[in-house]
Amino acid sequence: MQVDLEKLERILPTVQKPGRYVGGEYNSVVKDWNAITTRVCLAFPDIYDLGMSNLGLMILYRILNDLPDVLAERAYLPWVDMITAMRGAGMPLYSLESKRPLGDFDIIGISLPYEQVYTNALEMLDLAGIPLRSDEREGSHPLIVAGGHATFNPEPMAAFFDGFVIGDGEEAMVELVEVYRATSGLRREARLKALAQVRGVYVPRFYRVRYAEDPSPGMGERGPIAAIEAKTPDTPLPVVKRVVRTLPPPTTRLIVPTIDVSHNRAAIEINRGCTRGCRFCQAGMAMRPVRERPVEEIIQATDTILRQTGFEEIGLLSLSPSDYSQIDTLVKRMVERFADEHLSISLPALRADSFSVTLAETIAGGRRTGFTFAPEAGSDRMRATINKSIPSRQVFDVVSEVFRRGWQTIKLYFMIGLPGEEMEDVRAIVEMVKTVHMIGRRVHGRQAQVNVSVNTFVPKPHTPFQWVGLDGSRSIRDKQALLRREIRGRGLKLDYNDPEASMLEAVLARGDRRLAEVIHQAWALGARFDAWDDQRDFGAWMRAFAKTGLDPDLYAYRQRSPDELLPWEVVSTGVRKRFLLREYERSRRREELSDCREECHACGILTAFQGESSPVWCCPEPDPEATKDR
């Protein structure tokens, strides 16, 4: 049954941006509910405005709706005013297409792109009237699965989800839907059992985690993880992430929003994965190998997107667009081909080299908005630590070129709190910013603008820094104070994270199964929209920790030893722990590792996906020297 539309009509005029809650966008798909056997709701646990630019959700929406016997609809988390109104009216969370309560679907796929949406995911389930914990749900409830980047450590949310799709979802999600359908006569437990056999699908209930008898304070009665076990021999351990051999054809029939959203434009992924090997970057490690989309396919798809959506801007998505092997040809051809169609093209931050300037100039035509670089660290030695080696000299040369070619605003991204960072490295950020600003002033005088964004580094699972703890809050505050003192005045703008937000992110990213209790409690105490500075209720989180007796500091700040079993080892990204450890050791010696596009460093990907690899992968033949590491 649809939700009460008349009631909805009376609620809508009372909330901000009611267009978020109505669907009906061009290219959205409404199938005949009763004619379809398997109904999937793809849910994004943040507001519509953000969720609409999530390409992953859009891709799955298309793939599933292209199956004749499946329908896929969408739901986003309503903003707080709408949540209150819906709860007041007793209206459950509904899908935008059919306006059906989420409880009417067979499968709900919740996207977890980052950790700060965990309480939002619970809010969605609760608003839909669905029990939060997997073990409280029965056969009559929808299957609740998660996908997305944060699931590389599924453990903190393991209690709430029936399953997780780890890695590329395009094929795995279809297989999951098919297996679920094929087992529809069976009991819930048996169906879940069948799902656990789908490659890349993690079903937490079939695993047991044992904790060491370490009564260290804050770990409850239990210490660090002693063992992760599969309960039955046919359950895979670890669950190896899925990779698609080649990128599936791009989604062209993108949904066109009828209200303004962030990133209100089309998007196409030009490559997936990254070979740079930046040691802080989870995406760079976890999304290997690199798979590129051919230039021709991108051009063709853009043309189709243009005709099917009418978007006036397209974003070329990539972790590192400068590394797309034919970026020059691609950009030139795109500009040539679509110049008359008033299509603007956007790219994520480019590498700081002179080639990037030419590239950006080709894309921008005569327009000059901001130019973004991410040196990430201020000093050469910190950049060697994180394996993002651009000499400061080069940054200045490029910046000066950028200013001379007419840009007046440069945006710089940095991180603080990196392992081994000293105050002098933070001072180096200040120096770099000031030098860049000075270069700008020489060209543009008082018009020169440098916007500086300094993120606090949060060590992420499956990276060479996974053993490292978050930098202490005292240290972070001191570093931020220095930046605040020095980076100010005309033409300079600084922004940085709230230290509490970073702490929360670290806890959630590095957590184990025991954290579920805390997340549940925090949500019950009112925590939600944790990524929103004006909504985050840090106090609720601290109370939740106190109630459960777990110590957040141990999750966030503890340096873990290399032989400790890490919670996220239940999942394998294909990159070996051994490789990560060597990389960590190299980082401490400030030794760099070259881009593995030139020489393979035997990270483990090729071994893990033996037989699945394809000539389009950007991995060269492994170097016998490097393979000795195995």
Place this chain on the structure above:
Amino acid sequence: MRLRVTFSKKGWLIYSSHLDLMRVWERALRRAGVALAYSGGYHPRPRLQLARALPLGHVGEREPIDVWLDEPVDQREFSQSLVPVLPEGLKLRQVQEVRSGAPAMQTQVVATEYRVRVDWDQPAKTAKTRIAQMLAETEITHTRRGKRYNLRPLIERLELEDVSEERAVLHMRLSARPGASGRPEAVLDALGLGDAFARYHRTRVMLKATG
């Protein structure tokens, strides 16, 4: 070439704002592949003009928009390419050519007509009396955003069409000249229905040229 397109905006699309609607039109016209004329400069925008903003939540029955094209097209062809690519809620009612030198539509609006369905738990007779009383006044003081003005001269017509099941259907024509523009919400407010749930249908935007 300048075309005046009359359209209706209904259904869920009524929750798109005036600015959103411009974008919806721009994208629909781009999908249709018509030769839109663009403004110059580094941020070219298509030349489109709506007569008057339709407030969020209001249905528009016959809304005009002017569209400038670089190449002349046959009006029938224009419609044929546009109709299949319109989003749900947007319907084409009429396409007419306008002299390209004709004044901007915004300057030509004189009045708007509304049909409003509002929760009103009064018998028809009481409602009628209430309306008649209000129209008999020469001054109805109304306050909006701290500014007081006389609403009465802005109401050119107000009729009760129907009252049934505690809902009334009202027809109104409101002046819509620069600096003297009536809002249907104000009229309901003056009738003591400021808090009642209402559905607003703008049935006509009246331009000088068309009467």
